[in-house]
Amino acid sequence: MGEGGEPQKAVLLTVDDDPSVSRAVARDLRRRYGREFRVVRAGSGGEGLEVLRELKLRGQRVAAVLADYRMPEMSGIEFLEAAMDLFPRARRALLTAYADTDAAIAAINVVDVDHYLLKPWDPPEEKLYPVVDAMLEAYRETPDTPAAETKVIGNRWSVPSFEVRDFLARNAVPYRWFTDDEPEAARLLKAAGVDTDELPIVITSAGATLVAPSAAELADAVGLSTTPATDFYDLVVVGGGPAGLGAAVYGASEGLRTLLVERRATGGQAGQSSRIENYLGFPDGVSGAQLTDRARRQAVKFGTEIITSCDVVGLRAEGPARVITFGDGREVAAHTVIIATGVSYRELEAPGVAELTGRGVFYGSAMTEAADCADEDVYLVGGANSAGQAAVYFARHAPSVTLVVRGESLEASMSHYLIEQLRGLDNVRVRLRTRVAGAFGDQGLERLCLADAEGRSEEVSAGHLFVFIGARPHTDWLEGVLQRDEHGFVRTGPDLLTEGRRPSGWRPDRDPWLLESSLPGVFVAGDVRSESVKRVASAVGEGAMAVTLVHRYLGAS
Missing domain, CATH: 3.40.50.2300 (Response regulator)
Structure with missing residues (x-):
């Protein structure tokens, strides 16, 4: 431009x-x-x-x-x-x-x-x-069409190609996708001096060529920040989902030097949602990407520093400081930390699924795949709101959408408004008391084996399978540092007290505050917190509440 x-x-x-x-x-x-x-x-x-x-x-x-x-x-x-x-x-x-x-x-x-x-x-x-x-x-x-945005050349069935596209889409980086068999892809590869043995190829808007880049290399090339500007902050927020973005907005707007660290892309699971219709203030609904983009811009407006493609692998106390360690060995310290790393979908354990992940099997909505669903039958696994929202979205693109649910009904786990929407869609089918027993295909997904509760099974044609099951917290890096429950969620506040006794090693002359972890000055917000309410609104609220407790902690220190 x-x-x-x-x-x-x-x-x-x-x-x-x-x-x-x-x-x-x-x-x-x-x-x-x-x-x-x-x-x-x-x-x-x-x-x-x-x-x-x-x-x-x-x-x-x-x-x-x-x-x-x-x-x-x-x-x-x-x-x-x-x-x-x-x-x-x-x-x-x-x-x-x-x-x-x-x-x-x-x-x-x-x-x-x-x-x-x-x-x-x-x-x-x-x-x-x-x-x-x-x-x-x-x-x-017949003019040329300008294509000044980032260009990605890859193979439809290549997992690395999908990961590049997904990374750019979730970080709101405009790009144009070319499959390796398109004439324009051949022209771009010739101009770049590379061949199809080295896919995926990323060509930035400035003309730089990246061959099979890592997430960090890609982030740097498209202008995303990956390095903290300084080594000490008032507040470091780990995780860029609704809770983390909420904490960043309130922290920075109230004058705290705030750093938001995200491993992949801001928005978390909510950022992948095709439409959120029960969030306060959006009567017509809002996509997760839109909500995430607004929150990210709001956080930056107030002065939040956001870095991405940074994997946090360690947390420790050094006197009054709380030190965060990144996967590459770099460290950053802060007076306080808010952990908002959220959860990821649990892996579907069935033969063939792991081998076809990224080649027809996807976790979450993966909306970059919507265009490829126009002539294919789509299957989704899960019975909660995220699966229902995705079913409504893909029903606009695919000839048929089938929701595969283990449970007896949708009412136990899905909001009423979504159930009613699904009932009104002619091309959506719900199969209750059913599980995916296998996935098959050569280059990509071609067929699924579905089994019901009575043990009967059948093979169905399927081009895409999207998985929305379970919730696994990102807390392995906190082993031995913070108290967690049996599922890996971080315990906070009153949940840390055992028969009225404070956690082992607890030094302040007070009980842990509501969202405070077993390490004073480290707070937890959103889905990663034990016994939290798994909703976008509650995650944002906890992020804001955690900042209030941060101020209380800093005032008492």
């Missing part, structure tokens, strides 16, 4: 090894077309191809290419043929002397050159501009 968000001008490229001719062509082109097009010149065929490759990687458009016929190392015909591979819709003209007219006419037939221009062409109004006008008129009828 240009200044002010305007699309960048399409390029007119002129290639000539004679500097005086090159300058004259560029001068005449700018005089007539400079307001609408950007005129670029190159001194050789090799230099011209480098210019075209860079333009291709940056997602810019080329309207027309004018190349001199006689150039050393690479003739104009050879150059235009190579240029056509990168920008097939750009119009092409050969600049030639009178003696080379026959060669120019042959080039029109051999390499699809649109026009030839005799040098010199004075006056340009009679001999240059009419030809270029015709070329640009033809270009305007």
Whole structure:
């Protein structure tokens, strides 16, 4: 994009090894077309191809290419043929002397050159501009589509390709997806100088090429922050779901130097929800991505520093400081910490599921897959709100959606409004007392084995399976540091008292506050907390309440 968000001008490229001719062509082109097009010149065929490759990687458009016929190392015909591979819709003209007219006419037939221009062409109004006008008129009828956003080239059934797309989508980074068998993908790979053995390939809007990048490399390349600005804060929030974002908004807005650390993408499970309709203040519903984006922007507005692709692996006390350790060995300290790492879906244990994860089997909504569901039967496993919301969403894309539920009914675990919505959708079916007993497919998911409570089973055709079962907290890194319950959820407040006795090693002359963990100054909010209410509104509320307790703790320290 240009200044002010305007699309960048399409390029007119002129290639000539004679500097005086090159300058004259560029001068005449700018005089007539400079307001609408950007005129670029190159001194050789090799230099011209480098210019075209860079333009291709940056997602810019080329309207027309004018190349001199006689150039050393690479003739104009050879150059235009190579240029056509990168920008097939750009119009092409050969600049030639009178003696080379026959060669120019042959080039029109051999390499699809649109026009030839005799040098010199004075006056340009009679001999240059009419030809270029015709070329640009033809270009305007079928122009290149600008693609200045990040581009991802991969294979549909590649797990790393899915992970890259999912990471970008969940971090609200615009991107364009190309499968490796598309002609445009081949042109981009040629411009980048890589082949299909190295997928996925990510080409940033600035033209940088990444080959099978890690999450941290990808985050850095697309402008997401991965490194804390300093080594000490008033508050470090671990986890960027609703509870963590709520804590960050309230912490930063109340003057605390706040750092939010997220392992993958802000929003958590709620951020993957296609539509949340029971959240206060949104009578028409709001998607998890929209709610997450608003909360993230609000947190940043108040001064929260957000870093992503940072895996937290340790927590310890050093005097009054609480020290967080990252997976790469870096550390950051703070007066207080709020743990809001949420939960993840439990893995579905059935033959074939693990092998097909990311290749037709997905955990959570994975809304990047919606476009591929247009002609496929979709199956979802789970009976809670997240599964119901996903079923409603995918019903708009897929011919049929089947909800596979182990329980006797939906009423025990799903909100009434969602049950009523599902009943009103003709292409949604609910199979109760049923489980997935197996998944099968070569490149990707093709079939599922479903078994009912009586032991009967059947195989069904399925292109996508989305899993929404159980809730597993991200707390292994807190083993031996904080007290957890038998399921791994962190105990807080009164839940830490045993027959009125405070936790072992507890030093303050008071009981733990409501959301405080067994380590003073470390608070817990949202789904990761033992006995919490698993709802978005309650998570946001706990994040705000935890900040109130942080202030109380800092005031008492």
